[in-house]
Amino acid sequence: QQQVRQSPQSLTVWEGETAILNCSYEDSTFNYFPWYQQFPGEGPALLISIRSVSDKKEDGRFTIFFNKREKKLSLHITDSQPGDSATYFCAASPGTQVVGQLTFGRGTRLQVYA
Amino acid sequence: DPKIIQKPKYLVAVTGSEKILICEQYLGHNAMYWYRQSAKKPLEFMFSYSYQKLMDNQTASSRFQPQSSKKNHLDLQITALKPDDSATYFCASSQDAENTGQLYFGEGSKLTVL
Numbered sequence: 001q002q003q004v005r006q007s008p009q010s011l012t013v014w015e016g017e018t019a020i021l022n023c024s025y026e027d028s029t030f031n032y033f034p035w036y037q038q039f040p041g042e043g044p045a046l047l048i049s050i051r052s053v054s055d056k057k058e059d060g061r062f063t064i065f066f067n068k069r070e071k072k073l074s075l076h077i078t079d080s081q082p083g084d085s086a087t088y089f090c091a092a093s094p095g096t097q098v099v100g101q102l103t104f105g106r107g108t109r110l111q112v113y114a
Numbered sequence: 115d116p117k118i119i120q121k122p123k124y125l126v127a128v129t130g131s132e133k134i135l136i137c138e139q140y141l142g143h144n145a146m147y148w149y150r151q152s153a154k155k156p157l158e159f160m161f162s163y164s165y166q167k168l169m170d171n172q173t174a175s176s177r178f179q180p181q182s183s184k185k186n187h188l189d190l191q192i193t194a195l196k197p198d199d200s201a202t203y204f205c206a207s208s209q210d211a212e213n214t215g216q217l218y219f220g221e222g223s224k225l226t227v228l
Contacts, residue, residue, distance in 0.1 A: 004156075034216070043118075043204050043219030044157065089157060100147040100208050100217050101170060104157040 003027055006090050006105035014113050019077040021108045023090030026071070030092040034102065035064065035075050038087045047088070048075070080112045117141045118220035120205050126226045127195050134181075135190040135223045137205030143218070145169075145211040146188040148180060151222070152201035163188055164211035195227045 005024050013019045023033070031052040036044035050057040050064045050073070057064045061080075066073045077084055087109045091102040121136040139146060148160040162169040166182040177199075179191045192199060202222040 002156075036219075041221070043206075043221050045219065046216045049216070091157075100145055100162050100206060100211065101159050101172075102157075102217065103159070106156045 002105075003103045004090055004092050004105040006088075006108050008108060009106070010109040010111070012111045012113065013080050015080060015082060017080050019080050019084070019110055019112070021075040021077070021088050021090075021110070022072070023074065023105055024070075024072045025092050025103075027092070027094065027103075028071070029094035030103075032093045033064070033066065033073055034091050035062075036089040036091060036104075038089065038107070044089055077110070080110075082112050082114050085110055085112045116221060118205055118207060118218060120203075120220040120223050122223060123221065124224050124226075126228065128228055129195060129197060131195050132191065132193045133195065133225065135192070135203050135205075135225070137188050137190070137220060139186050139188075139205070139207040139218075139220075141207055141209075141218060142186075143207035143209050144185070145208045146182070146186075147206040147208075147217070148188065148190050149204040149206060149219070150201045151204060157204070161188075161190075162211065169211055192225075197227045200225060200227045 007022045034049035035047045037047045038044040048059045061078045063076045087107045089107045090105045118139045145164045151157045160173045161180045181189045202224045204222045205220040
């Protein structure tokens with residue numbers, strides 16, 4: 001059973017548009033949700049994260065919206081740039097486990113066209 | 115410059131053989147991890163080490179053995195290789211194993227088992 005689900009599997013937007021990437025989870029004990037960005041041939045890199053006590057986290061053009069009741073979150077990338085083209089992973093962990101033990105979704109591949 | 119060095123970047127092995135994946139981190143971190151990424155599954159947690167001691171093992175098979183000779187080293191020995199072991203193996207680290215900070219990933223070692 002997949003604990004963290006992401007949709008869509010792939011997404012194409014034009015430069016300047018807002019990309020919306022969705023994530024949902026099953027485990028109610030999850031309370032830390034990082035998003036990772038991965039370019040081809042590289043390892044994932046932390047982009048932005050949120051804890052379940054918050055419903056929104058913003059960092060520049062990247063914003064996480066979190067709905068604890070529905071166990072859903074989304075990553076909004078405003079003013080998308082071609083350099084944002086990458087695969088984005090939603091991950092989760094419960095507070096009782098070590099920070100490095102993350103459960104990842106399958107990722108959303110984002111393509112931004114100029 | 116990469117702060118987490120993984121060697122080799124690519125390797126090909128035959129079924130039944132043994133390989134060692136090397137990982138060194140120069141971030142001064144106390145916790146290190148191994149993750150696996152394959153075409154069939156999302157990025158999966160395998161092992162976590164803190165101060166060179168095993169914290170958690172989510173790998174069912176004893177064919178996978180982490181080895182920590184130094185605080186900033188965490189190698190992964192894989193024996194009796196199978197085609198299903200084909201994946202990209204990522205080493206990661208964090209400042210500590212407690213619930214602080216972020217997870218940093220290396221660039222991965224892509225293993226193909228024929």
